Amino acid sequence: MIGVFFFVLGSILGSFYLVIGSRLPIHQNVISDRSRCDSCHEVLRWYELIPLLSYIFLLGKCHHCHKKISPLHFVMELCTALLFLIGYLYYDLTISLGIYLVSVSVTLIIFVSDFKYMIILDSPLVIGSILLIILKYFEGGLTNTIIAIIYGICMFILMFLIKLLGDKIYKKESLGGGDIKLCFFIGLILGYPHIGFRMGLISLILSAFLAFPYALASVYLYKKNELPYGPFLIAAAVIVFIFLDKFSRLLSLFSLT
Numbered sequence: 104m105i106g107v108f109f110f111v112l113g114s115i116l117g118s119f120y121l122v123i124g125s126r127l128p129i130h131q132n133v134i135s136d137r138s139r140c141d142s143c144h145e146v147l148r149w150y151e152l153i154p155l156l157s158y159i160f161l162l163g164k165c166h167h168c169h170k171k172i173s174p175l176h177f178v179m180e181l182c183t184a185l186l187f188l189i190g191y192l193y194y195d196l197t198i199s200l201g202i203y204l205v206s207v208s209v210t211l212i213i214f215v216s217d218f219k220y221m222i223i224l225d226s227p228l229v230i231g232s233i234l235l236i237i238l239k240y241f242e243g244g245l246t247n248t249i250i251a252i253i254y255g256i257c258m259f260i261l262m263f264l265i266k267l268l269g270d271k272i273y274k275k276e277s278l279g280g281g282d283i284k285l286c287f288f289i290g291l292i293l294g295y296p297h298i299g300f301r302m303g304l305i306s307l308i309l310s311a312f313l314a315f316p317y318a319l320a321s322v323y324l325y326k327k328n329e330l331p332y333g334p335f336l337i338a339a340a341v342i343v344f345i346f347l348d349k350f351s352r353l354l355s356l357f358s359l360t
């Protein structure tokens with residue numbers, strides 16, 4: 104029953120995250136602007152706005168103009184629903200589930216806005232950071248929360264130094280400001296006293312591996328020389344967070360702990 108609740112909640116929020124990621128960067132109102140069909144711009148009615156179900160019953164076509172609706176809506180709702188359900192099954196009703204859900208939510212919004220517009224929004228990072236700080240406080244008390252914030256600042260400074268170095272090497276802007284602010288958030292997610300700063304570094308390395316195939320494809324197939332890095336950064340952080348124990352055991356094998 105609770106699993107179904109998280110699945111439905113995820114599908115509703117997934118739909119909302121797509122709206123945030125698509126509208127905020129171009130300064131459209133998230134709440135007051137009604138959702139419209141991308142082709143005929145007809146305002147959508149309530150039965151066309153039910154996550155997952157509307158897309159299935161309308162067979163992926165607009166009710167008014169019968170043009171195809173972007174499958175991105177369905178994919179986003181389904182992915183968020185599944186991520187929420189998997190989170191609940193993996194963590195049960197714990198504070199770790201809260202940290203996971205906040206991290207996944209910010210990740211999904213960044214995926215949309217960074218891939219669509221090459222923009223990482225400040226507001227999801229600020230709201231996400233505040234929620235994480237509160238959750239960390241309830242999880243490990245004040246000292247652990249302060250340590251997590253310090254790790255966040257360290258990650259921020261580290262990414263800023265990488266950017267300075269990159270700018271020198273490539274003689275142009277190598278990383279956006281959004282990527283650097285995002286690293287503060289990542290430091291918060293992964294900042295635990297018993298594992299120290301290493302997990303942040305591992306997530307940075309992992310993000311480079313995740314981005315590499317995409318970078319190759321976009322340079323050689325699409326001749327693009329700019330790519331969004333934020334989605335890879337935060338996806339790597341969430342992966343490291345989920346498998347935190349496995350990563351720290353891996354490190355201890357090399358006696359790095």
Ligand SMILES: [Zn+2]
Pocket residue numbers: 140141142143144145165166167168169170
């Ligand atoms: Zn239409």
